[in-house]
Amino acid sequence: MLTSVLLAAEEDPTRFVFPKGDELIWGSIAFFILFAVLAKVAFPAINKVLQQRSDKIRASLESAERAKIEADGALDQYRAQLADARAEASRIIEEAKRTAEGVRREVEARAQAEAQQIVERARAEVGSERDRAFQELRGTVGDLSIRLATKVVERELADPDAQRAFVRRMIDELAATAPASGNGGRGGAA
């Protein structure tokens, strides 16, 4: 037995500190089997999957980097477009403001002109109406005066036409003096 070769004394209580030959052989066999399986089967598989993982991660990182560059480019483009759109909007707003101001001034001027025309027309109509009324009033007053004077003096006057001319002259004189006496400021004979 191998053990007896390696053990100095079979009954020595310290013999357990010496390696037994049997166990050296079994230990060597077991460890070599373990190492062989790990070195030939397990670790090639580990290394293969680690390499695949490393490749996959590298490819993913590169892809992500490319995507980031593209996204940055698109972002810059969108920002530029947004800036252009804002400038265009500002320009349109300014133009609209200017147009609105022009329209407002034009409408206001037109309204003022129309208002002026309306006022002028109204004044003219009022003047015309007053003149017409004044003429009518003057005729009526003359007739009434003549009629009244005729009735008052018809018995004493032999020539009615001369009397009538006289009355009219008097009325004209009266009319000429009307502004001074406060009857509308109109001068001249009818």
Next chain:
Amino acid sequence: MTTLAFEAPTVQELFEFKPIWVLHIGSLTLDITFPTLLMFAVTILVIGIFLGAFRRPALVPKGFQNVVEAGTDFIREGIAISVIGAEGAVWTPLLAAIFFWILFNNLMSIIPGISFPVTSRMAYPVTLAVLVWIIFNVVGIKEQGFFRYFKNIMFPPGVPLLIKPLLALIEFFSTVIVRPITLSVRLFANMVAGHMILGVLFLATAVFFQSGLGKATFVLPFGLATALMLLELFVIFMQAFIFTILTAVYIAGALHPEH
């Protein structure tokens, strides 16, 4: 009132096992004991873990594969590459085999129903230490050449002439003779000590529990044993790590004598 006398278990009771089978191969006779079977079971377990995790590895790891990948990544990045350098990655399978074989053999120390660290059998640390010794010497001789390798070991630069002969002897002795011994004895002694302390405390727990002193008396040894199991868990990981990182250091020294 009956009392049970507490007798500490002997070393033979804790570490010696009778053969379960005896194999005869020609003139060779090989015993198969409980630690031998346990060691093979652990080996199969470690192989199963790696094959289970990496037989059809997923590109995006999850669950079990994730855990085992983290373990191998720790060996690759934390030990192989950080100690040896970029070319250390090729040593990852060896270092991983050493680390996980020691780790799981150590873990048997605190598995209920087993409670025996396989590495407390001196042959297993010696097996690994001899293997490591062969590897770093072969690597050193292959990388540097036979004479230059031993010259670099024995005559480090910058040493005064008078000290050189003494230092050459010490360096040769420490590198070629002491390294495998310290590697194996460190692992073996730590696991033996842990197993002895836990064995004694759990035995005391059982004895006190059955004694006439009152059942509460078992609390002290049981509490101590529980606390020491946590310490033992730390030692289990630490010893596997130390053995593995020293292996990497020895290989790095053989590859890069200037360091």
